[in-house]
Structure formats: structure tokens, C-alpha cells
Amino acid sequence: MPNNLINKNGLVLLGCGKMGSALLKGWLADGINAKSINIIEPNPTKWLKKIPEINLNKKLPEAPAVVVLAVKPQMMKEALSKIKKLRDTETIFLSIAAGSTIHMFEAELGADSKIIRAMPNTPASVNKGITALIGNNSTTEADIALSEKLLGAVGQTVRLTEEAQMDAVTAISGSGPAYVFYLVEALAKAGEVQGLSPSLSMKLARATIVGAGVLTELSLEEPSQLRINVTSPGGTTQAALEVLMDKEIGISPLINQAVNAAAMRSKELGK
Numbered sequence: 001m002p003n004n005l006i007n008k009n010g011l012v013l014l015g016c017g018k019m020g021s022a023l024l025k026g027w028l029a030d031g032i033n034a035k036s037i038n039i040i041e042p043n044p045t046k047w048l049k050k051i052p053e054i055n056l057n058k059k060l061p062e063a064p065a066v067v068v069l070a071v072k073p074q075m076m077k078e079a080l081s082k083i084k085k086l087r088d089t090e091t092i093f094l095s096i097a098a099g100s101t102i103h104m105f106e107a108e109l110g111a112d113s114k115i116i117r118a119m120p121n122t123p124a125s126v127n128k129g130i131t132a133l134i135g136n137n138s139t140t141e142a143d144i145a146l147s148e149k150l151l152g153a154v155g156q157t158v159r160l161t162e163e164a165q166m167d168a169v170t171a172i173s174g175s176g177p178a179y180v181f182y183l184v185e186a187l188a189k190a191g192e193v194q195g196l197s198p199s200l201s202m203k204l205a206r207a208t209i210v211g212a213g214v215l216t217e218l219s220l221e222e223p224s225q226l227r228i229n230v231t232s233p234g235g236t237t238q239a240a241l242e243v244l245m246d247k248e249i250g251i252s253p254l255i256n257q258a259v260n261a262a263a264m265r266s267k268e269l270g271k
Contacts, residue, residue: 026153099269129155
């Protein structure tokens with residue numbers, strides 16, 4: 001039914017950068033008719049130009065089922081000017097722009113418009129993303145379900161109970177991939193200090209983080225138990241964990257500080 005509604009009324013994608021492209025690939029793979037997709041993108045990639053069925057930078061449909069806002073926050077006002085004729089209609093406005101609040105969209109598009117704010121993350125580019133979303137008072141269960149269907153094309157989705165939670169989501173899953181990437185860098189550098197070549201150390205670090213991530217996802221055991229499973233009493237892992245789990249200078253207080261800094265910045269950007 002969701003795909004039928006989109007194929008009938010059309011879908012508009014404002015912005016087709018990395019995240020927009022990831023979503024588009026997921027939609028096409030999920031059976032959405034390319035002819036029903038309308039994209040506004042001033043700098044289309046070669047890949048995008050090679051999909052002739054898609055309506056690229058053409059006149060938008062009169063009453064699309066969904067408008068997905070995937071432009072950078074600083075470009076949002078300009079993007080909204082292209083769709084203001086749709087305010088207070090049955091069209092769903094689904095935003096994946098960081099820091100752009102529901103209140104801001106209601107001010108631009110009308111309080112009666114159906115507005116859903118979502119926060120995806122970059123692993124969506126390999127269909128391993130997770131997106132948190134929440135709608136305004138004008139949205140229905142069907143609107144949320146349709147948005148979940150669209151966002152689910154690139155990974156998991158979770159619903160929030162209040163928009164204020166979006167700052168924490170941004171700090172954990174939105175910015176979180178960068179923390180993991182930095183962990184790979186740090187682990188590889190530590191290997192070099194121990195005498196490994198840069199290429200070998202990086203290969204070991206990459207494979208270790210990827211493998212541990214997949215194991216975390218697929219295992220029925222909690223991460224804490226997985227950690228215990230690797231830790232032999234008096235062994236090498238325990239020696240390392242005594243440093244990492246130090247209550248004052250270990251990784252937990254450091255991560256708390258980092259996540260708090262990201263959440264505070266998210267709050268500032270949303271004002």
C-alpha cells in the first residue's frame with residue numbers, strides 16, 4: 001500500500017547528495033517506480049543523470065504523497081520556497097536535515113502541515129543505517145508508517161516519544177559513526193607504536209572493528225557478555241580493559257563527555 005500511494009501521487013526529493021542518493025537507491029530497490037520520483041538537485045551526479053525515468057529538476061507534481069527534505073540546513077530556507085504551495089495539504093514533509101526543528105518547519109509550511117523530523121546516519125549508504133523519527137501533531141499513524149517504510153530502505157528505524165530526544169539521538173547515532181572511525185584510527189596508530197607497519201596495523205584495526213560490530217548485531221548475548229567472553233582472567237585483554245574501564249580516566253567518562261558535547265551543540269543548532 002505505501003508504494004502504491006507513492007507510485008500514484010509521486011514522491012519529491014529535495015537534495016540528492018550522499019544521504020539522498022542512499023535513500024534513492026533503497027527506494028528503487030524496494031520497488032518504488034522511478035517515474036514517480038521527482039528530484040530537485042542543482043549538482044546532480046553522473047549516476048543520477050543516468051536514471052532517465054526519474055524526473056530531475058522538472059516541474060513538481062501538484063499533490064505528492066511525500067516530500068523528503070535532504071538538503072543541508074543552511075540551504076533549507078531556499079528549498080522550502082520551492083514547495084510552499086504544498087503547505088497545509090495532505091503531503092507529508094519528511095526532513096532528514098540535522099538541527100532543523102519541527103517548529104521551524106511549521107513556521108514555514110503551516111502548523112497544519114504533516115511534518116516528520118528524522119535523524120539518519122551515514123551507514124545508510126551501505127543499508128546499515130538507523131534512523132530516529134517523530135512527527136508533529138498533524139501526522140497520523142499511517143503517515144509515520146509510510147515514513148518508516150521510506151527510511152527503512154536503508155536500515156532500521158526507531159520512533160521517539162518527544163522531539164527533545166533528538167539531541168541525544170544526534171549525539172549517539174547521528175555523530176556516532178565518526179567516533180567509531182576515530183577508534184579505528186587510534187587502534188591502528190597504537191599498532192604502529194608496537195612495531196607494526198601502517199598498512200598491516202590498519203588492516204587489523206578495520207577488520208577487528210567490523211567483525212566486532214557484526215558479532216554485536218548477530219549475537220543473542222549482550223555486549224557486556226561478549227566482552228567477558230573475550231576476557232581471560234589475568235590475560236592480555238584484562239590488562240587492556242583495566243586501563244579502558246578506569247572510572248576516572250577510562251573510555252566511559254570520556255565517551256560521556258563527548259556525547260554530552262555533541263548533544264549540547266545539537267541544542268544550540270536547533271535554536
